[in-house]
Amino acid sequence: MLYAPAVSPERRPSLPTALPLLLAFDLDGTLIPDRGDSVADDVVSALDRLRALGVKLAIITGRDAAPARVTEVMQPDAVATNNGGRIEVDGTVHADAAFTPEDLEAVLAHELEGARVVLFAADTLYVDVPAGAEPEPWMVLRGYRPLAEAPRDAVLKVGYFHPQVAGFASRLRGSHPHLVLTGAQDPYPHFLTVTPEGAHKGAALALIAEALDVPPAHTVAFGDSDNDEAMLEVAGFGVQVGTLPLLARHAHAQVPEQADLGAFLHAWADQLTGA
Numbered sequence: 001m002l003y004a005p006a007v008s009p010e011r012r013p014s015l016p017t018a019l020p021l022l023l024a025f026d027l028d029g030t031l032i033p034d035r036g037d038s039v040a041d042d043v044v045s046a047l048d049r050l051r052a053l054g055v056k057l058a059i060i061t062g063r064d065a066a067p068a069r070v071t072e073v074m075q076p077d078a079v080a081t082n083n084g085g086r087i088e089v090d091g092t093v094h095a096d097a098a099f100t101p102e103d104l105e106a107v108l109a110h111e112l113e114g115a116r117v118v119l120f121a122a123d124t125l126y127v128d129v130p131a132g133a134e135p136e137p138w139m140v141l142r143g144y145r146p147l148a149e150a151p152r153d154a155v156l157k158v159g160y161f162h163p164q165v166a167g168f169a170s171r172l173r174g175s176h177p178h179l180v181l182t183g184a185q186d187p188y189p190h191f192l193t194v195t196p197e198g199a200h201k202g203a204a205l206a207l208i209a210e211a212l213d214v215p216p217a218h219t220v221a222f223g224d225s226d227n228d229e230a231m232l233e234v235a236g237f238g239v240q241v242g243t244l245p246l247l248a249r250h251a252h253a254q255v256p257e258q259a260d261l262g263a264f265l266h267a268w269a270d271q272l273t274g275a
Contacts, residue, residue: 015253016237017272019054022077022214024205024231027061027070029187029224029258030241037067042262044073049269051075058208060084060201062182062193062227064120064157077212082120082157083182083195083227084204089211096122097199101152106176107194108158115162119150126150158194165192182227187244193227202230223247224258239264 025031032039039047051057058078059066064086066079078089087095099107108117119126128147129135135144160168169184169192178197183189201223209219221228221235224242232238232250240251241258248254255264 015268015271016218016220017268018218020056020212020214021054021218021220022056022058022209022212023050023220024058024060024208024222024235026201026223026225026228026231026241027059027063027066030222030228031059031074031261032067032070033258038069039073040259040262043265046262046265046269047074050265050272053269053272055272056212056214058205060204060208060221060231062225064125078208080201080204080208083180083193083199084201084231085156085195085199086122087204087207089208094207094211095204097156097196098153099155099158099196103176103179103196104152104155104158107172107179110160110168112160112162112164112168115160115165117147118159118161119147119155120157120159121151121154122156126155156195156199160192160194161190162192163190165190168192182225185226186246187225200230201228202234205231205234222255222261 028034031043047057056077057074059076060080062083064081066081071079078087080087085097117128125139125142125144126147126149127135127139127144166184166189169181172179173181180195180200182193184192205219205221206216209216217236219235220237220239221231222239222241223232224244226246229247229250232247238251240247240254241261243256255261
């Protein structure tokens with residue numbers, strides 16, 4: 001099934017087709033398979049059709065960088081990384097949200113013995129590799145520096161890998177409610193991401209739409225995970241990819257399987273052309 005109502009039929013709007021139109025995609029589990037680095041051929045051809053019709057395209061991801069193979073074929077008008085903390089529109093940086101030194105100190109004051117902690121700056125990873133442990137292949141591939149060398153005024157995102165991150169997340173929400181926390185629940189119960197105040201995908205979508213001169217009602221967000229909730233909530237039209245219950249209340253349409261995204265987008269392009 002390519003189109004499934006995520007809300008009751010009387011509340012479900014039709015797919016928007018009036019230009020200008022902005023389609024914003026999460027990456028992992030949405031535009032590409034989890035941990036993938038390329039876009040399926042049918043999705044590429046659908047995006048080509050939509051772009052040719054005047055639709056604007058954006059990537060809004062939790063990753064700190066979008067894979068080159070993805071941006072090359074998608075040719076997005078805007079890219080937001082670090083859950084919306086860093087935003088580029090037409091190749092120009094429009095936002096680059098960093099923690100204050102005080103907030104970063106609070107985020108790093110965890111009690112998770114043996115946790116893998118990763119700090120993301122604009123161009124560098126800073127990683128806490130426990131004594132005796134080997135760095136993971138992706139860290140070696142990306143290149144990293146010791147956590148202790150991280151600048152205290154230029155960190156854009158902090159990631160935690162630990163089975164008990166949910167408890168730490170709850171404590172941090174209580175002490176620093178202005179920070180943005182995602183993960184520590186399904187589908188990523190052992191992974192927690194923390195970003196500075198206001199650095200979330202909903203804010204990124206709003207800024208990108210304004211920069212591209214697209215009315216909020218003409219924005220469409222595609223997402224599959226809890227960090228996509230904010231942008232599905234603010235989008236004029238939300239499309240859930242997958243079946244995570246948390247997102248259903250914000251979605252107007254659902255693509256149950258990521259592999260069906262290309263067919264869904266082709267059907268949308270057909271509506272735009274009147275086919």
